[in-house]
Amino acid sequence: MGIFKSIIIAFSLYSRIPMPVFTWQEKDMKHAISALPLIGAVIGGLSYGVFRLSMAFDIPVFCLTLFLSVLPLIVTGGFHMDGFMDVQDAKNSYQDKEKKLEIMKDPHIGAFAVISVSIFGMIWLSFFYLLLSKSLEKGDYKYLFIYMASFFFVRAICGLTSIIFDKAKKFGMLNTETNSTGSVDKVILLLEALCGIGSFLYFDIKAGIVCATALALFTVFYKHMCNKEFGGVTGDTAGYFVCMGEGIIVICLAVLSIIF
Template identity: 25%
Template sequence: MKQLLYGFLLAIQFLTRLPVPVQCPWNRDTSRWAIRSYPLVGMIMAVFLMAIHLLLEPFLPLSMMVLVLLTAWVWLSGGLHLDGWMDVADAVGSNRSLEKKWEIMKDPHVGSFGIIALFFLLAWKCLLVYLLIDGGTLIYSFLFVLAFSRLGAVILMLALPTAKQHGLAWEWKMNISWFDGLCAFLPIAIILFWFNDFLFLLPAYIFFYILFGAWMAYQFKGSNGDLLGAAIEGGELWGLAIIWTYFSFVMG
């Protein structure tokens, strides 16, 4: 039980800015429980965003509410995955060799492709959150979007080799198996049972994992921390878009 708790707290420390006033040991067991906790941490972040929405909705105009939510969203993650999104955009936009792409991703400076990619990512997120709030479907959407996108990082970590035999992604991958991926899915399965109107997201995200994984394998021949961070950001945008499309056109 102690290893489970430490692993859960490790996942919170790694994926969010939420304070964890405990020194958590890193070992095989705690790292496995941390990976299993990825979607659950996404749900906790979603609860924070939903609480902000419920508390401030009576007082703020819709456009300001969207900006507050997006600001809180970025703050909660510490911009960790946005950094990966920008690094990957710079690498892909360079049209250079595979080794040069890896070098670009390690460069701490952000290039023009990274800035452009960040701008459009946040712009599309703003628009989709606005539309979901306006359509009345936002309140539970965050739960699924943040959980499924972090499950995607786990699935891709398991499915693809790490590009280098060192680094954070390699350290995580060394200690996990597909059983850990199944454990990570369990919290999502539970909320899907209660909110079965969102079952359509399961095949939608499976398609996304396959598509993004195939793209990673083609472009980079493997994974690393930046690519998994980009997968989380891409998964969040994908989820928002799928939910809006489904409730606007399929159910509408």
């Protein structure tokens, strides 16, 4: 029963999907972060459904690009994008680590957050439109299926980094979510990550290797950046990781769709 409570809590924390309401206790959150990739699986499944409906109704590529791009934001309520924006405000403040952590806690957004999310959105739409148009033009959807699987994979890696990497603060939401985790959660997330890589390779070995390698390199950068800028990872940096990881995979797939 405890694992089901953790899954419900994970969906309540990381998505806007309606869940049963009950009084949480700290022990109920024990495996919540291990269920984070399941939200990615839901996003991927819904994306597949929207894509199939668009094929049936012959929806224009630009409209489909917008529909699929906004879908993750609807499911998550912009939870991860909020973290991305907070990190951009803090990073670009050029203050010391303590001040940057305070900036990330501030509920208000600054100019750097708006500029960064605008740039991110334009890059995402450009490359995702390219990926969709090339896939539809060729009638080959393997790269799109990798894109759909990436929501699961990126969240599995995010969960692992949230547990393993040093935390920037002794207290905070991320600490609450990970303090009671143990070896079981690391194994679950590792298996989920391996399933994500396996799905990539199943659809296309070459693209799977490229995307997995790109995310691995970004993870190394992410650890270095978090340690340098904030003294470790936080809940906001985890959101930043999810957004950037998904964006990197979209770029990789779009480029591969041009080359091959």
